[in-house]
Amino acid sequence: MRPNGCFGCGQDNPYGLQIESHWEGDEVVCQWTPKEYMIGPPNYLYGGISASLIDCHSVNTALSYAHKKVGNDDKYDRSIQMVTGSMNLRYIKPVPMREVELRATVEKVEGRKYFIKTELQSDGITCVRGDVVAIQLKAAQ
Amino acid sequence: MRPNGCFGCGQDNPYGLQIESHWEGDEVVCQWTPKEYMIGPPNYLYGGISASLIDCHSVNTALSYAHKKVGNDDKYDRSIQMVTGSMNLRYIKPVPMREVELRATVEKVEGRKYFIKTELQSDGITCVRGDVVAIQLKAAQ
Numbered sequence: 542m543r544p545n546g547c548f549g550c551g552q553d554n555p556y557g558l559q560i561e562s563h564w565e566g567d568e569v570v571c572q573w574t575p576k577e578y579m580i581g582p583p584n585y586l587y588g589g590i591s592a593s594l595i596d597c598h599s600v601n602t603a604l605s606y607a608h609k610k611v612g613n614d615d616k617y618d619r620s621i622q623m624v625t626g627s628m629n630l631r632y633i634k635p636v637p638m639r640e641v642e643l644r645a646t647v648e649k650v651e652g653r654k655y656f657i658k659t660e661l662q663s664d665g666i667t668c669v670r671g672d673v674v675a676i677q678l679k680a681a682q
Numbered sequence: 683m684r685p686n687g688c689f690g691c692g693q694d695n696p697y698g699l700q701i702e703s704h705w706e707g708d709e710v711v712c713q714w715t716p717k718e719y720m721i722g723p724p725n726y727l728y729g730g731i732s733a734s735l736i737d738c739h740s741v742n743t744a745l746s747y748a749h750k751k752v753g754n755d756d757k758y759d760r761s762i763q764m765v766t767g768s769m770n771l772r773y774i775k776p777v778p779m780r781e782v783e784l785r786a787t788v789e790k791v792e793g794r795k796y797f798i799k800t801e802l803q804s805d806g807i808t809c810v811r812g813d814v815v816a817i818q819l820k821a822a823q
Contacts, residue, residue: 548720548728556697556719558730578697579689587689588766589699589737593730625729628771635765 549597558593562601562643569602571643586636591669594643595659596625599673602645603655607677610650626654626674634668636661641668653677690738699734703742703784710743712784720779727777732810735784736800737766740814743786744796748818751791767795767815775809777802782809794818 548557562571573594581587600623607621645659654674661669689698703712714735722728741764748762786800795815802810 546719547722549722549730554719554721578687578695580695581688581690587698587734589690589730589734592733592737592769593728596730596733624776625773627773628729628733628769630769630771632766632768 549593550601558590558597560594560597560601560643562598562605562645564605567646569598569605569645571598571601572640573643574640575638577638580638582635584638586638586641588632591632591636591661592628592630592671594641595630595661595669595671596628596673598643598645599628599657599659599671600625600675602647602657602659603673603675603677606647606650606655620680622678623655623675624678626676628674629672631670632668633670634663634666636668637663639663653679690734691742699731699738701735701738701742701784703739703746703786705746708787710739710746710786712739712742713781714784715781716779718779723776725779727779727782729773732773732777732802733769733771733812735782736771736802736810736812737769737814739784739786740769740798740800740812741766741816743788743798743800744814744816744818747788747791747796761821763819764796764816765819767817769815770813772811773809774811775804775807777809778804780804794820 545551546554562569579590604623642662648656657673659671660667686692687695692698703710720731744764783803789797798814800812801808
């Protein structure tokens with residue numbers, strides 16, 4: 542297994558977010574705690590980090606859903622790859638510098654496009670809402 | 683001057699983006715080079731970092747425009763504060779791990795809402811487009 546240095550999900554990137562997402566019923570969920578240097582305004586999480594969390598968690602959700610579709614829940618299939626096509630974010634409340642929870646659902650799938658809705662919550666209160674379109678890459682021939 | 687630790691613009695945050703934006707005619711421009719750990723897929727910039735750059739650069743643009751409006755180009759006025767209300771991003775091309783340029787314009791201002799259009803370019807090619815609504819906070823009485 543080669544190192545995964547991705548700033549979002551890379552377990553080999555000590556400065557990154559190292560997010561991990563898992564299914565909980567029909568939702569994909571992630572608990573995550575900020576590092577001190579991920580601050581924006583005093584006491585609050587930097588907005589670009591919220592964007593990063595929503596981006597990665599949504600793409601993870603699409604990726605995992607695509608694996609499920611082909612009946613492959615457990616084994617990682619390298620031929621299934623996603624990129625972010627678009628991301629619409631609404632910042633509702635500032636996010637305190639403590640554990641957050643991400644909750645995502647697959648709204649619909651159209652061809653290679655996966656429409657994902659993700660909420661970033663703090664203490665059960667939704668602070669940021671994201672609509673992400675993840676696009677599955679064509680498998681290499 | 684207290685330390686500015688913001689992950690986006692904080693000159694006192696060694697792990698952050700440390701972005702700086704300046705006027706060039708009617709546009710606000712920023713050149714920025716990624717650090718190695720800001721990678722996403724191999725050889726390409728992490729999408730959440732592109733989101734962070736567009737977020738910060740757009741808010742910088744709104745902030746600077748608001749200063750100009752009150753005839754205060756040079757002096758930083760702490761009573762003028764902005765937050766990100768919403769951000770819509772379209773990822774058009776992957777962003778190589780080398781210098782990028784951000785170019786932003788103020789599309790319109792409605793009350794306390796500043797509508798900013800920002801492009802992230804690599805070698806003159808637009809890779810990510812962002813529409814950001816920055817909201818000016820009411821000044822403390």
